Amino acid sequence: MGKGNLMAMCHLLEMINVKKGEVLHLNRADKKIVYFIKSGTIKIVTKDSEHTRSILNMGNIFGELAIYEEQDNEESEEKAVVLEDGVVCVIETKQMKMMIEKYSSLKNQLLKLHGLRIRKLQRNLEDLLYKNSETRIKEYILNYINQFGQKKDDLIKAKNLLSHKDIAQLTSTSRQTVSNVMSKLRKEGIIDYNAKEIIIQSNHLNN
Numbered sequence: 001m002g003k004g005n006l007m008a009m010c011h012l013l014e015m016i017n018v019k020k021g022e023v024l025h026l027n028r029a030d031k032k033i034v035y036f037i038k039s040g041t042i043k044i045v046t047k048d049s050e051h052t053r054s055i056l057n058m059g060n061i062f063g064e065l066a067i068y069e070e071q072d073n074e075e076s077e078e079k080a081v082v083l084e085d086g087v088v089c090v091i092e093t094k095q096m097k098m099m100i101e102k103y104s105s106l107k108n109q110l111l112k113l114h115g116l117r118i119r120k121l122q123r124n125l126e127d128l129l130y131k132n133s134e135t136r137i138k139e140y141i142l143n144y145i146n147q148f149g150q151k152k153d154d155l156i157k158a159k160n161l162l163s164h165k166d167i168a169q170l171t172s173t174s175r176q177t178v179s180n181v182m183s184k185l186r187k188e189g190i191i192d193y194n195a196k197e198i199i200i201q202s203n204h205l206n207n
Contacts, residue, residue: 013036013089013090013091014089014090014091015038015087015088015089015090016087016088016089016090017085017086017087018040018082018085018086018087018088019082019085020082020083020084020085021081021082022081022082023079023080023081023082024042024079024080024081024082024088025079025080026062026063026066026078026079026080031092031093032063032066032092032093033063033066033090033091033092033093034061034062034063034064034066034067034090034091034092034093034096035061035062035063035080035088035089035090036060036061036088036089036090036091037056037057037058037059037060037061037062037086037088038058038086038087038088038089039058039086039087040057040058040082040083040084040085040086040087040088041055041056041057041082041083041084041086041148041159041161042055042056042057042060042062042080042081042082042083042086042088043055043056043080043081043082043083043161043166044056044062044078044079044080044081045078045079045080045081046077046078047077047078047079048077051169052165052166052169052170053078053169053170054170055083055144055148055161055162055166055170057147057148058086061110061113062080063080063093064096064110064113066093067093067096067097067100067110083161083162084159084161127139128172133171133173133174133177133181134177134181134184136171136172136173137167137171137173137177137178137181137182138181138185140167140170140171141167141181141182141185141191141198142200142204142205144158144162144198145158145191145198145200145205146205148161149198149200151202154201154202154203155199155200155201155202156199156200156201156202156205157197157198157199158197158198158199159196159197159198160193160194160195160196160197160198164178164179164182190204191204
């Protein structure tokens with residue numbers, strides 16, 4: 001079951017429209033929820049400190065770790081903030097467990113997803129050890145544009161959904177350093193940006 005089949009599975013679940021700024025809690029009353037993103041962009045943050053942990057878009061899943069927790073009433077340490085209007089599909093963890101038991105391919109897909117996340121954490125740790133702040137920020141911005149952007153002619157444009165504080169938290173740097181690096185990238189002609197979008201010439205992503 002690939003990402004396409006995961007998206008197709010949304011038709012079997014409850015679909016809800018979400019608006020920019022809305023907060024999605026992984027625990028609703030006495031229920032734990034797994035979310036599939038059908039459209040839009042979601043930011044995962046820590047509940048208490050509001051520290052940005054990840055940015056997710058169409059085809060991604062979150063809240064699924066609750067499937068493996070033994071106690072149903074355990075509070076999640078994370079919540080999700082909607083960065084742009086979209087649609088999410090929701091399912092209770094108990095129902096998700098039943099589907100995993102029924103469809104082995106779904107279990108394999110979740111295991112693959114966790115493997116990818118572990119490798120990403122490993123890369124982030126290596127980046128902290130071996131790359132300086134400027135390099136980490138530059139690579140994150142380029143990866144963000146590549147993942148979230150749309151190509152038109154020789155340009156790739158991505159919605160500017162992240163604050164400098166978000167980028168700083170995602171790269172373990174400071175907000176001031178992010179501002180300095182982005183200004184430098186603009187002066188060098190690598191990117192351009194405003195309040196709505198970040199723009200790059202497609203050839204810079206291949207360098």
